[in-house]
Amino acid sequence: MAFLLEKHAGLDVHAETARFETAPLEEMLQWTWDRFGDRAQIGTSYQGSGLVIIHHARKLGLDFPVFTLDTGLLFPETYELKQRLEEFFGIQIQSLDPAQTVTEQHETYGGNLWESNPDTCCTLRKVLPLQQKLSHIDVWITGLRRNQGETRAKTGILELYEFDKLRGNHILKLNPMANWSREAVWDYLRENKIPYNPLHDRGYRTIGCWPCTKMAGGESERAGRWEGFDKQECGIHTFLGSNI
Numbered sequence: 001m002a003f004l005l006e007k008h009a010g011l012d013v014h015a016e017t018a019r020f021e022t023a024p025l026e027e028m029l030q031w032t033w034d035r036f037g038d039r040a041q042i043g044t045s046y047q048g049s050g051l052v053i054i055h056h057a058r059k060l061g062l063d064f065p066v067f068t069l070d071t072g073l074l075f076p077e078t079y080e081l082k083q084r085l086e087e088f089f090g091i092q093i094q095s096l097d098p099a100q101t102v103t104e105q106h107e108t109y110g111g112n113l114w115e116s117n118p119d120t121c122c123t124l125r126k127v128l129p130l131q132q133k134l135s136h137i138d139v140w141i142t143g144l145r146r147n148q149g150e151t152r153a154k155t156g157i158l159e160l161y162e163f164d165k166l167r168g169n170h171i172l173k174l175n176p177m178a179n180w181s182r183e184a185v186w187d188y189l190r191e192n193k194i195p196y197n198p199l200h201d202r203g204y205r206t207i208g209c210w211p212c213t214k215m216a217g218g219e220s221e222r223a224g225r226w227e228g229f230d231k232q233e234c235g236i237h238t239f240l241g242s243n244i
């Protein structure tokens, strides 16, 4: 069962998020571990900021479970990176799979759903598996950064969402990298020799599923996703609605 509001009635999310604006990453992770233990989990798609979080957690000896959404449509380099990261950090990264394989999805919805209806494709392959995961944990730790683009500019460091209206469950989202810059993330990765996706060296700024990721310039770090569609987010960071 996910986070019940009553269970942590003393938690003042707004006060904590204000305090965290100037707190070091170590302090936020320690606070989360002390309060929630392994019911707080790190979600990663192996972008740089998530790797910085995992590295800090390992250094502090905080065994947050780590999970990833495996759409079945990731680049070969990404699958290979998962293995390298598991070895580097000495952890197992749990893969969350969609209900249908890509072939089964083709049979149900027609071929290449990402070309005809990427919103439905993202819902089936990302949002639904994530919803299932969130119903079993209390805190979802993400690598969101405000300067990744317009849709992420107002990211709070600690956010509370009503997750399941019927049961009154809530999920707490910790975005401890919200005020880090891209440069700071990359400096940290290089300094600590953390494995990263080699596609970045070939010009990809952000890396998701292979059918929906292109090399792109421009201001936004999210440029290059869903070319030809008015779509900037897959839905995993927007399906929860507004934080409370």
Ligand code: SF4
Binding pocket: 071, 073, 113, 114, 117, 118, 119, 121, 122, 123, 125, 126, 208, 209, 210, 211, 212, 234
């Ligand atoms: S990013 Fe593209 S391929 Fe991946 S789930 Fe979304 S629409 Fe489907």
